[in-house]
Amino acid sequence: MDCKFVPSVCSYCGTGCGVLFEVIDGKINSTLPLKSYPVNQGKLCIKGWNLHEYINSFMRLKTPLIKEKGKFQKATWDEAIDYSAKKFQTIKQEFGPDSIGVLVSAKITNEENYLAQKFTRAVIGTNNVDHCARL
Amino acid sequence: MTITHQVEQLITQNKVDIFLGYKDLDGHLIPHSFTRDNLDELSQLQVGENRYSLEKIATHLTEKHPDIKIGIIARDCNQRALNLLYVWNQLDPENIETVNVNCCPSPLKPHGDCSYLEPKQSGAYKREHGIDFNMDAETLMDSYDNTERFSRWMYEFGKCIKCYGCRNICPVCFCTECSLEHPSLVEPGILPVDIPIFHLVRATHMAGRCIDCGLCEDACPSHIPLRLLYREVNKIVSTIFDYSPGAGMEKSPFNIIGDKVVLEPQPMDTKL
Numbered sequence: 001m002d003c004k005f006v007p008s009v010c011s012y013c014g015t016g017c018g019v020l021f022e023v024i025d026g027k028i029n030s031t032l033p034l035k036s037y038p039v040n041q042g043k044l045c046i047k048g049w050n051l052h053e054y055i056n057s058f059m060r061l062k063t064p065l066i067k068e069k070g071k072f073q074k075a076t077w078d079e080a081i082d083y084s085a086k087k088f089q090t091i092k093q094e095f096g097p098d099s100i101g102v103l104v105s106a107k108i109t110n111e112e113n114y115l116a117q118k119f120t121r122a123v124i125g126t127n128n129v130d131h132c133a134r135l
Numbered sequence: 136m137t138i139t140h141q142v143e144q145l146i147t148q149n150k151v152d153i154f155l156g157y158k159d160l161d162g163h164l165i166p167h168s169f170t171r172d173n174l175d176e177l178s179q180l181q182v183g184e185n186r187y188s189l190e191k192i193a194t195h196l197t198e199k200h201p202d203i204k205i206g207i208i209a210r211d212c213n214q215r216a217l218n219l220l221y222v223w224n225q226l227d228p229e230n231i232e233t234v235n236v237n238c239c240p241s242p243l244k245p246h247g248d249c250s251y252l253e254p255k256q257s258g259a260y261k262r263e264h265g266i267d268f269n270m271d272a273e274t275l276m277d278s279y280d281n282t283e284r285f286s287r288w289m290y291e292f293g294k295c296i297k298c299y300g301c302r303n304i305c306p307v308c309f310c311t312e313c314s315l316e317h318p319s320l321v322e323p324g325i326l327p328v329d330i331p332i333f334h335l336v337r338a339t340h341m342a343g344r345c346i347d348c349g350l351c352e353d354a355c356p357s358h359i360p361l362r363l364l365y366r367e368v369n370k371i372v373s374t375i376f377d378y379s380p381g382a383g384m385e386k387s388p389f390n391i392i393g394d395k396v397v398l399e400p401q402p403m404d405t406k407l
Contacts, residue, residue, distance in 0.1 A: 001200050003153060003168040003192075007160060020165055022192060029195050032304070033354060035185040036163045043356040046298045 002026060007034055012047040014106035015039060019051055028052040092124065101128035139180050141234045142206065146171055151206035151232050153196065155189045156180045166192065182208060182236045188306040188350055190216045194225050202230070209233035212348035215381030216306040219346055222387055225309050257358075265290045266360045268352075272367055292330040294357035301337065301351035301361055307344045307380075314340060334364070341365040343372045343389040346381035 004023040009016050018037025022030045031051040035042040054060065064080035065072040075083070091099055102120040104113045113131070120129040138156075145151045146169065158167040158179040166187045169177055190213055193205045207213060214233065220226040255268040266275065266287050275284065302308050302315060314336050315321050321333055345365040352362045373379050376388040 001152065001196075001203060003155075003196060005166045005168070007163065007165060018163075020187075022195065024195060024199055030303075032187065033300070034163060034165070035187065035353075040356075042353055044298060044300055044354070045296060045356065049298060049300060049303050 010044070010048045010051055011107045012051070017044055017048050019044065019048060021052065028055050088124065097125035098128060100124050100126055101130070103130055103132060105132050138182065138208070138234055138236065139177055142169060142180060143174070143177055145206045145232055145234070146174065146177075151204045153203065154206035155192055156208045156234075157182060157185065157187075159183075186210065186212070186348075186350065186353075188216070188304060188348075189213060190220060190226070191304075191306045193231065194220060194309060197226060197230070204230050204232070206232040206234065209235050211238040212346065213306075215346035216348060218384060219307050219344065219381040219387075220309070221384060222390065223307075223309070228384075255352075261358065266363065268358070268360055270360075270363070272363065272370075275363075289330060291357075291359045292334050293327065294359060295328050295330065295333065296357055297326055297328045297333070298356060300354040300356065304350045304354040306348060306350065307346060334359070334361075338364050338368050342368045343376070343378060343387050344380055345369055 002023075002025055006021040006023055008019050008021060010019050017040035018034030020032045020034050021028045022032060029052065031044075031049060033040055033042050033044040033048070040048075063074045064077060066075045066080060066083055067073075088100065100120075102116055102124070104116045108116075117129045120126060142154050142156065146154055152170065154169040156167055156169055157164050158176070159181050164181060164183045164185040166189060167176070167179070169180065189207050189209075193207060196203055196205060207217070209217065214235065217226065217228075217231060217233065221228045221231075257265075257267045257269065261267065264287065270278075279287065299315065302313060315333065316323075320336060321328065345368070347362065347366060347369070349362050351365075352360065355361060369380065372388070378385065378388050380387065
């Protein structure tokens with residue numbers, strides 16, 4: 001028997017509400033709002049309240065997938081990164097850097113978003129970078 | 136004897152397997168479980184303004200491990216919730232130990248630890264069109280006529296974002312099937328919710344259940360004065376049945392499944 005309370009930040013949107021995961025026997029059992037968190041002050045929206053559901057979902061991908069002959073195959077991270085890097089290089093050489101665009105997300109951190117735009121501008125060499133929350 | 140000592144005794148004397156208390160984490164007081172394996176962390180045990188529904192966590196633990204003995208830091212509201220959960224067979228009083236701490240201040244207990252000590256602020260627009268958090272039922276009845284009260288309640292309900300936070304945080308909401316998720320009562324995927332029915336469904340279900348802890352109002356992102364609403368519903372219960380939820384181990388008048396059948400079984404009227 002093991003019961004832990006793990007504070008975290010909601011990964012659904014860019015607001016950054018504080019959540020508290022109730023972890024029983026190593027599995028997230030429920031999500032609670034973090035009472036003293038300055039952003040949400042102990043309140044959550046319906047997505048935040050159900051944050052544990054997608055973590056525990058059986059549909060959740062746990063390994064990268066590479067599409068081979070029209071079918072997704074499980075792959076390791078090294079394989080997947082190698083594969084995408086090679087593909088990016090070929091596309092960039094053949095069609096130029098502006099043929100690639102990067103969409104970043106509100107579900108990742110500010111720092112990860114920064115890295116993504118840096119990667120797009122400095123490594124790929126295009127300004128085609130946008131964000132899913134720019135409605 | 137300090138709280139820490141009491142908890143230490145409970146754990147070392149094997150009276151509880153796990154103790155649910157609070158500890159400070161980077162300025163946030165969060166629930167923490169103390170067990171035999173982390174006795175050294177007991178020095179971090181704290182009580183402050185933040186309230187979490189520890190008894191709800193206890194019911195979750197009991198679901199997974201039915202025989203587990205749980206200790207709980209209990210304010211008055213936690214104690215009322217526990218009484219209600221015992222009455223409704225969600226927790227076994229044999230398996231729960233409480234360490235009582237200060238709650239609302241009184242002449243005997245001048246010091247209180249509760250987020251409710253500060254009266255809530257209602258904004259100017261809320262005061263003009265809705266219901267002031269600090270207003271009691273009598274003032275509300277005296278100040279406005281029926282139409283005005285209805286429109287004010289509708290203004291409050293109209294702000295609902297259907298987050299289900301009031302239900303999720305509620306220590307006494309333990310039904311496996313919730314009426315608020317029944318597709319014929321509340322249409323799924325539709326916003327805004329049907330008002331006032333959504334809130335009134337919950338309000339009727341709070342009759343004989345609500346222990347007036349105020350966590351729902353705390354968790355409501357739309358500042359709906361839920362506590363006032365449920366208090367009024369429970370006033371009816373206490374007038375008719377002379378029952379106040381959580382006050383003791385008295386069986387609830389709404390406890391349909393009892394030890395014996397009190398109504399005579401009768402054939403159903405076929406003429407209807």
